[in-house]
Amino acid sequence: MPVGVVVRRLPGVTRWQKWSWRAVALMPGAGPADWAVLRQEGEAVEYHAATLSLELHRTETEAYLIALSDKVPSVYVIMRPAPEREDSVPLELLLLTASAHEGLDYADSSEVIVEKVPMPPGLIAWIRDFVDMHHQEEIFYKRQRDRTRVDLEEDGIGDPRIRQLADVYRAPGRTKKDTLQ
Structure with a gap:
């Protein structure tokens, strides 16, 4: 299903970060977009950043x-x-997933930003129907x-060239006199 983000x-809260960017909503069934302005209120601006495909798989119903x-x-x-880039797009949207396991796996990486965005009611119903149909x-x-x-x-402990059971971890070719000096 195509889903718009x-x-x-x-405005940023520190002098080192001019802007703060955050994914805040989803639009199921949205058409293609490339950072189209949806709403502007003072310095706050909401963009339809991209439309990504949300794919569901039968094997991941437990995570859903x-x-x-x-x-x-x-x-x-x-x-x-x-x-x-010359058009100053700040973020590249990579993936949408409804799998809690996959989302947490991506959250372990410091190279990507993972945002947990609430599902609209239509998306909840679509995923619930899919799970009801495929979950075992x-x-x-x-x-x-x-x-x-x-x-x-x-078996397999120490060096087979050493005969004493007490010295199985000693290096071959060295005697006790060599180790005491």
Whole structure:
């Protein structure tokens, strides 16, 4: 589904950052856009920054359920600072995901900006219908240990050229007299 991303520009709160940019809203079914001004109120400006495709996959329905069961169901918008261009576009929008797992994976990186944007009601219903259609509950099976005793043999410990069991970690060719000096 094509989803438009609304980005708000506000004046920065420090002298080192002139503007503060933040993804604030989603527009399901939006047409293509390239930083079109939607609303301007004083120094605050809202842009329809881009329209990205929101894809859902059958194997990630559990992650979609987590996102839907959040206090405020949200979509993760992944952005990065844009390379310097003549039209001074500040951010490059990379991806939209409804998967809570994928959003958190991107949040571990310092190279991208991850914004959690609330889903509109139509998008919530679309994702919920998809999950209802494709979700299969996985049964948890507790793994059983095998009863083999692995602590009885010491295969692979130390150097096989050293005969003393007490010195299995000593380097070959060195004696105790060499180590005491």
